[in-house]
Amino acid sequence: MDDTLDLIGIGIGPFNLSLAALAHDTGKLRCAFFDEHDAFSWHPGMLLPDASMQTYVLQDLVTTVAPRSEFSFINYLVDQKKIFRFLATEQTIISRDEFSDYLSWASQRIDGLYFSHAVEQISFDDRLQRFEVRSGKDAWYSRHICLGTGHAAWIPEPFRAALGDRCFHAAEVELRQPDFTDQRVIVVGGGQSGADIVLNALQGHWGEPAHLSWLSRRPNFQPLDESVFTNEYFTPQYVDYFYTLEREIREREIKTQKLPSDGISYHTLEAIYRELYHRFDVLHQPRNVTLLPHRSLKKLEATPEGFELEALHGLEQQAEHFSADCVILATGYRPTLPDYLKPLLPRIHTDGKNHLPLNPDFNLRWDGPESNRIYAVNAGIHSHGSAEGQLTLTAWRSARIINHLLETPFYDLDPGPSLIQWWRKDHGAAGN
Known part of the structure; x- marks a missing residue:
């Protein structure tokens, strides 16, 4: 493509799929998302017969910020003609199989998703002020990119x-x-x-x-630990407050939150x-x-x-x-810096541990124009807290990125008052 898109996302997992769904609903962004697999696939090696989600059914791709979106889990149930049987089960936690099927259903309804498109290189053209994303013999161009290739086993x-x-x-x-x-x-x-x-x-x-x-x-x-007050760690108010803490304090708090997240x-x-x-x-x-x-x-x-x-x-x-x-x-997953980022790595700020220091709106700090941004999903546990790698705030984070892209609050993200006052009385934190 010779024209310049607003956003290219690399990797089509739940996080970038949420971003694609909410971007689609704005009608204001021209986007493309690339994935190396030939169809949507979410941890296929762990789709076991008896494995359930750890998140509530409404913590899907869109519902917490856009409940009227056609890409909601509720609409999936209606479209698949199983809403009444689902309600009869009285489930609040669903199987990984059903959540995977929901994600696949959504991926088939969102425009601009390109499977069998492995991204091999991303570079930046300072003269034209745009990113070049190469996949095979094709080159695509975008003002912004979003990294969503996930963590490696x-x-x-x-x-x-x-x-x-x-x-x-x-x-x-x-x-x-x-x-x-x-x-x-x-x-x-x-x-x-x-x-x-x-x-x-x-x-x-x-x-x-x-x-x-x-x-x-x-x-x-x-x-x-999914008790009600512990779940306050997974709210926008806490994430915004956590971001303001000193790095040493953030690292300490992440260690204390092992059971709420893992x-x-x-x-x-x-x-x-x-x-x-x-x-x-x-x-x-x-x-x-x-x-x-x-x-x-x-x-x-x-x-x-x-x-x-x-x-x-x-x-x-x-x-x-x-x-x-x-x-x-079963030794978990760790963040990695993918090979396709090599041309940009000299311009991206890291801490030497594959951590990508993020700004509040999930864009990286890099030596490039402020008008061109590199966003990253599931990369900010050390800046935004233990909720970052979970599905709980997926839709909220996607909406935060889209509002930042549009430079206007398209999605209403005013969190309202918090039940817990994390900050000092004179801190002046949002949501007070």
Whole structure:
């Protein structure tokens, strides 16, 4: 394309999909969004039969800022002719399968989404004051861009030598379809992904293991803290206040908010516990499941017989050794700077840890014209708080970006008064 768009987004996950939906609804922005996959795909390796969302059904792509949008979850239910059956279930938390289907449904109705378009390079033309986005032989131009390619599955470097058909990251489990039948299986990681894999393994989704172990460095298998006052962390008022804090204080607060953002859903923990109770205390089956909290994995080595693991017991400070035929590493995700950014990296301010310091409206600090902006979604946990990587404020963040692009409050984002006064009485924070 030779003409210049208003916005190009790279990556079509839930965050950029929300941005595309709300941009479409304005009727004021010419946008294009690119993704390397041939169709919409949201963590396909973790779409397990028994896996649920951790967010409320109305925390979708648009509803919290644009409830009349055609891209709402409610409209999806109506369009799919299942609204009355859904209401009969009285669900407030839905399955990952249904949320993924909703996202795919929305992606088929939003203009300007280009799949099978891997972005290879982004550069900036100072003379024409526009970004050039290259995909294959094509070049596209835009006044602004938004980075939304997400975080990469992360495996600690010492364990990477053991990777293979029987040892891999949790993000791949449903794609690989491993056979656990009569195998010694160890799941490493005490977050939601690890819990989902343990639950589905207990239910025989990949065959019945000879022995299943769940190892976590956390002190116990801890629930997501989703109590009402804790959820105030996931409000626009708190995010705006958090941004004003000193960096050292922000880092400290993020660490204290581990369970509100990265605990295990209570219903998942309850399902695992009931499964274990029924199996061992009702049916009196052999106890072939071992739960191992407070263990930090230190070594993982492949052997001709399988894998040898060494963990440090967090309370006794002693090493423990385990053997396995299959190891699933539910070790989370980390931010990365994609290769396509290389031409721009000398002009982008970072802190040396792949953190992209963001301005309040989610645009990066860079050495370029203020009239040309680089936005980023799911990149601001260190500036905007633990809500940044969650789906809770997806629509609000997208609307914030669009208002900034349009330089007018197209979406009403006045948060109203906060229930909690986070700031000092004389702080003068918005929402007081």
